[in-house]
Amino acid sequence: MAWPWAWAAGWPARALPSGRTRGAASRPDCDCLPERPNIPENRTMTLLSTRRGIMQTTLAGMATAAVAPLPRAQAQGTGQKRTLKAVMHATLGVLDPYATTAYITRNHGYLVYDTLFAMDDQMRPQPQMVRDWTLSDDKLTYTFRLRPGLVFHDGAPVTAADCVASLTRWWKRDLMGTRLMNATQTLEAVDAQSFRLVLKHPYGLVLETLGKPGGPVPFILPARLVQIPEDQRITEVVGSGPFRFIAGEYRSGDRVVYEKFEGYVPRQEPASGLAGGKVVHFDRLEWLEISDVQTAASALQTGEIQVMENVSAEMMELLKRDRRVVLRPRGIGNSLLMRLNWLNAPFDNKLVRQAVLNAVSQPDYLAAQVGDDSLTQPCKAFFTCASPYATDVGAPAGQNLDRARQLLKEGGYNGEKVVILHPADLASGSALAPVTEQLLKSIGMNVQVDSMDWNSLLARRARPAPIAEGGWSIAWGIWSDLDLMSPIINLNVDGRGRRGYVGWAESAEMEKLRDAFALEPDQGKQMQLVEQMQRLAYDDVFAIPLGSYKVVSAHRDSVKDVVAHQLIVFWNMKMT
Template identity: 45%
Template sequence: MKRRTLAALASLLLGSAVGMASLPAMAQAKTLKVVAHADVKILDPTFTTAYITRNFGYMVYDMLFGLDDKGVPKPQMVDKYTTSKDGKLWTFTLRPGLKFSDGSAVTSADAVASMQRWTARDSIGRAMTTISAAEWKAVDATTFTLTLKEPFGLVLEGMSKPSGFPPVVMPERLAKMPTTSPLTEVMGSGPFMFKRDEWVPGNKVVFVKNPHYVPRNEAPNVLAGGKKSAFDRVEWLYLPDSNSAIAALRKGEVDYVEQVPADYINTLRTDPNVSVKASGAWQGWMVMNQLHPPFNNPKVRQAVLKAVNQERFMAAMGYPLDMRVTYCATFFVCGSANDTSAGAEPYRTPDVAKARQMLAEAGYKGEKVVLLVPSDVTYLNAEGLMAAQTLRSIGMNVDMQVSDWATIGGRRAKRDAPDAGGWNMYVTVAGGFDADSPITNAYLSASCGNGLPGWPCDKELDELRIAWLKAPAAKRKEALDAFQRRAYEALPYISVGQYSPAIATRKEVKGAEKLWGGLPLVWMLSK
C-alpha cells in the first residue's frame, strides 16, 4: 500500500514538474531533464562533501583548473601560469573578461579568497599549508601568486580537485564568510545560473544558461575546456520512488537518470530506447563516529571489519556481477595505480566467530549503536541494512534510525552524543576520485582536528601521509604500503566493497559515453 501511495504521489509530482506535452518542440530540445540521485538541501560545495551539492557546484561555479578525461589538470579560469625553478613561487593570470552571473568582474582577489577558503577546508589544501605554509596573494586585478616555503608536488592537482571540496571560485565577500555554516547565496561564473524562484525543495531544481559565462575556446573535456551547453535549461527532478523514475525515463518524460537503481540495470539494458552505461569505480563505506563509544576504540572497529563480507554487501546492493568486485583489499581503488593489499591479510576472510571474540576482547558492553539508514536511495538503504545485519551478527545492540539521505547529510555533522541526537555509524559511497590516494581519499586524508563527520584522528597516519606526499617517485610505493598498513590498524572507515554504478539516458541523448566517473556534466551532452 505504501509503495502504491508513493508511486502515485511521485507520478503527480512528475506531471507538474515535467509537463512535457505542453512544451513546444523547440523548447523541449533545449531542455534537459535529469533525475538527480538526491534532494538538494545545501547549496554550498565548500561546506559539505555530499555529491549532490558538489554536482550543484559544477553547474553554477567554475574552477581555476579542471581535469580532462585523462585526469590531467588544465587551465580553466586561469589563462597562463609560471613556476619558479625551485617550485616555491607560482604566478597565475586569469583569463580576460571573466564575470560572475550578476555581471560583476571576477578578480584575483576573488580567486585568492576562494583558494584560502578551500585551503582551510580540503585535505590537499590543508596538506599544502602544513608542509609548505602556502600563502596566496593578489598582485593586481588579474594576477595572483602562491608562495611556498618548500615545493609541494600537488599544487595543480589540488587546484583542479574534482570532488571532496572542489576549489570553486566565488566572490571575495562570500569566500570570506565563516565556514561553520553553509552559504545560502549562490554567485558563480560557471555555465549555468541557479533559478531560486523555481526551486521546489524535495521536488525540483532549475538551472538556466548564465549569460555572463565566458567559456574557453577548447571543446569541453570533462571539467576542462569550454563548457558550452546545448541546453538552455536543465531541470533536476527528485523522484525517490524508483518505479516512477524509471517509468518516466522509458516514456521519454525525462532524459537522464543519474544513478540507476541497481535492480533496474539489467531490465533497462533490454530497452531499445534507453542506453545504460557504467560510470566509474565506486566503493561502499561504513563511517563510524570516533568521538563517542563504542567506535572511539579502534579494536571495536577492527572487530566489525573482521565480520564484513564484501561479496554479500555488493550482492545486497544489487549490482550485476559484471559491475562489482568480489573482494577489494585496498583502501584506494582496485585496478588503479595505488592498488595495494598491504595490511589486508588479517581481514581477507570474514569470520563472525572471530569478530565476536575480538569485540569481547575490545571491552564492548552492549552499548547501543545508532545507525543512520537512508530511506530514499535504494543502494544506500541496502548497504545500511547489511551494516545492521553485520553489527548484529557479532552481538552489537543496533538502533536503526531511518530517514532520507538529505536529512542524514545534515545530522551526520552533529558532534552530539548518540542519545542526544547524534549518531554512531552511517553508510555512504565514494567515487574513485574520492578514494584513489592517501590525500584525495576523504577519510584517509582527514588529519586530526578535521571537520569530517566521524572525526577520525590518528597522528601516526597523519605522519605517514606526509611521508607519502614527500616521498620521491622511487620510494612512493613503499610509503603507500606503510600508510595502508597503518590505515588497517586505525580504520578511519570500513570499505564494504567496490562496484560500478550505472547511468541511463534516452537514446536520443548524445555524449553520455564521454561522462567521466559518474559526474553529471551536462555540457558534455546534447540531443
Template identity: 40%
Template sequence: MGLGTRLRKTLAATLLAAAPLAVPAAQAQDRPLRLVLNVGLQTLDPIAGPSFVTRNFSYMVFDTLIAMDGKGEYRPQMLDNWRISDDGLTYTFTLREGLEFSDGAPVTAEDCVASIRRWGARDSLGRRLIAATKDLRTVDARTFVLELGRPFGLVIEALGKPSVQVPFIMPARLAATTPPTTPVSEVVGSGPFLFLRDQWIPGERTVFARNPRYRPRSEPADGLAGGKVAKVERVEFVNMGDPGLRAAAVQRGEVDYLEYAPIDYIRNMQRDRNLVLARARGYAEIVGGISINHHQPPFDNVLVRRAVQQIMDRQELIAAEGVPTDLARPECLSLYACGTFYESAAGTEQTRDTSIARARELLRQAGYRNERVVFLQPADSALINPIGLVMLDRLKQAGVNLDVQTSDWSSHAQRWIQRQPLDQGGWSLLPVVYTGFDLANPLSNPGIGYNCTNNQPWGYCDPAMTPVIERFEAEPDAARRREIAGELQRLSLQQANFPLAGQFASPAVWRAELKGVIDFGFPILWNIERSAR
C-alpha cells in the same frame, strides 16, 4: 520480497514495456533537460556540504581554476596559465580575461585567493596544501601567487580536485566572510548555469537557466575540462525516490538522465535502443563504506572499529545491491579505488576473510558492554540503503546494541557533520558511498586524508600516519608516491579508520536522443543538446 516491492516492480515493468512518448521536434528543443539525482538537494554550498548532490549542483553554477579531463590529466579552466619556479616552491596563476560572476562582477585574483583559503580550511587535501603554503597573495586583478614554505608535490592536483570537496571559485565578499562549515548566504558563481532560487523546492526540484555571462573556453569539452557550452536553456534536477518509477520515467522520456541506473533494471535498459548506459569505470565506480565517529564511545577503541571491519563481507554487501556480476568487484580490497593510480594490496590481508565470529571476539577483547550505537540509515538512497540493511543485520549478529534511526540522506548528512553527544542528536555509524574520484588520492581519501586534522566528524588520529603523509606530500616522483601510498593504506586498515563495503559500477543512463553527453563518472550537463526525432 515484500508486497510493496512486488507491486512497485510490477508497475515499473508495465511502464518499461510501454512505448516511449512521442514528442514533436520543436517541443523537444524547448523542454528542460531533466536529471534525476540519487537523493534530493538540500545544501547549496560545496564547501559546507560534503555530498555528491551538492557537488553536482555546484558544477552547474560555479567554476574551477583547474579541471581534470577525460584522461585524468589536469588542464587550465578559469586560468589562462600557470608557471612554476625552478625550485618548485612558487606557483604563479593568471586568470583568463573577461570572466564574470552571475551578478555581473568581474572574477578577480582576490576572489580566487579567498575561495582557496575557505576551501583549504575544510577539505583534507586543501588543508594540507594550506599548511605547506608560506604565502598566498594577489599580484594584480588577474594574477595571484602561491608560495610554498616546504615541498608539496600535489599543488595542481589539489586545485584541480574533481570531487568532494571541490575548490570552486566564489566572490571574495562571500568566501572571506563565511566560515567553511556555514553555507554561504547567496549562490553567486561563474559557471555555465544560473540557479533559480525562487523555483527551488528543497529535496524535490532544483531549476537552472543558461548563464548568459559565462565565457566558455575555446577547446572542445573533455571530462571536466574544455569548453563548458550550455546548449539547453533550462535544466531541472528532480527527486524521484522509487527506483522503478525512475526507470519508467527515463524509458518514457519523462526525464532525460538518471545519475544512477536503478540496478534491478540495468539488464532491461541495456536492451533498450532508446537508452545509453555510461561506460566509465575505475574513477567512476562506486565504493561503499561505513563512516565511523571516532569521537563517540565505543568507537574510540580500535578493537571495536576492527569488529566493524570484520562484519564487512563484500560479497554479501554487493549482492544486496543486485549488481550484475560483470559490474561488481567484490575482490577489490584496496582502500584506493581499484582501477586508479594508487590501487594497492598493502595491508589487505586483515580484511580478506571477514567473520562475524571474529567480530564478536574483538568486541569481547575490547570490553564492549552493550553501549548504545546510533546507526543512521539513509532509506531514500537506492545505493546506500541496501548496504546499510546488510550492515545492520551483521552488526546485530555480532552483538552490537543498535539504535537504528532511519531518515532521508540529506537529513542524515546534516547530522553527520556535527559532533553532538548521542543523547543530543549525535551519531555512531553511517553507511556511505563514494566514487573512485574521492578515494583515488591518499590526501582526499576518507580513511587517510583527515588524519589528525580535527576537521571532520569521524575524527581519527594515528600519530604513526602523520610522518608518512608528510613524506607523501613532499615527494615529487609519482612512482615513489605510489609506494608511500601503500604504507598509508596499511596503517589506515590497521586502525580501521574507514571499513569498505566493496566496489561496483552503478552507471548513469540517459536518453539516446541526447547528443554530446560526456561520460565521465558523474553528471556533466553542459555540451548536451537534443536531436530532433
C-alpha cells in the same frame, strides 16, 4: 591513461599543458565544516507532488498502446524554452560549495561555478578560467592570468581578488587545499586580471590541487559572498559557470532549476572530462528529485525525463530492453565504506571495532546494494583496486563470525547501543544499514537503525554528539574512486581526531606516515609507506571497505554528445 593522482608524490615527472615538467612535493590537511542541509519545511509534500505527477503520467502512458506518447522536452512549441530534465542520485540540500564533500553539491557546483583548472578525461590539469601562467626558475612563484570576458551571473566581472578570496576560504576546508595552504607563503592579487602564489618551498601539486574534482572543489565565487564569518554558510548562489541557478524555483526534495547563462564564454578546446569548452545547447535544466528508482526509470522510458544519473542493477535489466534508452558506464567507479564513530561507546574500543571488521562480508554488501556481479568487485585496498597503491596488506582473510564474537568478549562489550544511520531516500546506499543490522545482531550486538533522508544523515553524521544526544555509531561513505586513490586525498586514513573527517579516528602515527609519503620521491619507498598505512588502518579500523562497483548512467537516445567520464555534466549535451 594516466592513473588519477599517480603523480601525487614522487611519480615520474611529466609534461604539463604549458610544456614544462614537474615532479614530486609535499602537502597537510583540512577541517571540513558540518554538513547541514538547507531543507524547507515543505520538502515532503513537494517530493510527493513530483513523484505523484510523474507516476500518474507514467501509468497513464503504460495503460494502453493507443495513448499518445508524452511530449519530449526538445519538441516544444515556438518560443518555448528548450528544457532538459534529469534525475540525480540525491537531493540537493547544501548549497554552500565549500561546506560539504557531498557529491550532489559538487555536481551542482560544476553547473553554476567555474574553476581555475580542471581535470580532463586523462586526469591531467588543464587551464579553465586561467588564460596562462608562469612558474619562476626556483619553482616558488606561480603567476596566473585570467582569460578575458569572465563575468559573474550578477553582471560583475570576475577579478583576481575574487580568486584570492575564494581560494582563501576554500583551502581551509579541503584536505589537498590545506596542504597547499601550509606550503604557501603569500597569495595575493597583482592586478584585476592576475594573481600570484608564492610558496615556502617547491610544491609539485599546485595545478592538481587547483583542478581537483572531488568536493569541496575550489570553485571561484564573488569575494562579497566568501568574505563572511567562517562559521556562516554561503547561501546566495552566484557563480560564473555555464548555468545560472534559479533560486525562486528551488525546492529541496522536489526540483532544482538552472538556465543557460548567456554571458558565459566557453573555452575553444573540445569538452574532455571536466575541462575544455563548456557549451550549453539548451535553455533550461531541471533536476527532478525522485528517490524511487522505479519511478525515475519509468519517467525516462516515457520521455518525461531525458537523463538518469545513476541506474541500479534491477533497473538496468528493464532499461536494456528499451531501444530508446542508452546505458553508459562511467569511467570512474565507486567504493562503499563503513564509518565507525571513535568518540562513542562501543566503538571507542579498538577490539569492538575489530569485531565488526571480522564480521563483514564484502560479497554480501555488494549483492544487497548492487546485485549485479558484472558491475561489482570485492576490494580490500584502502586506496581502491584501480589505484597504483592497491594492496591487500593488513586486511582480514574473510568473514569470521566466531572471531568477531570472541573479539566482542575480549573487548568487554556490555550491550551498548549501536546506532546505525540509514539513508532511506538514497538508492546507492539504501541496503547498507539493513545488512549491517542483521550482521551485528547475529554476533550479539544491541542495534538501533535510524532512518532519514540523505541530507539529514549528512548533517547528523557531522555532529560529534553522544548517543544520548542524537549521536551515531555507524554511518557510510559512498565514494568515487577518484577521491580515494592516494593517501594525500583519501579521508578514510585521516588521523587528526576531532579536527578530521567524520568518525574522528585519531592516530599520530598515521599522520606521520602520510607526511612522510608526501615528501618521499622514491616510488618503491612510497609503496612501503602505503603498506604501513593500510596495516595501521585495518588494525585500528579507520574504516571498513565494503567493495567497489561500476556506476551506470542512462539517457534517452535523443540526447547526444554526453560527457560522463568522471561525473555526468550537462554542457556539450545536445537534444535532437
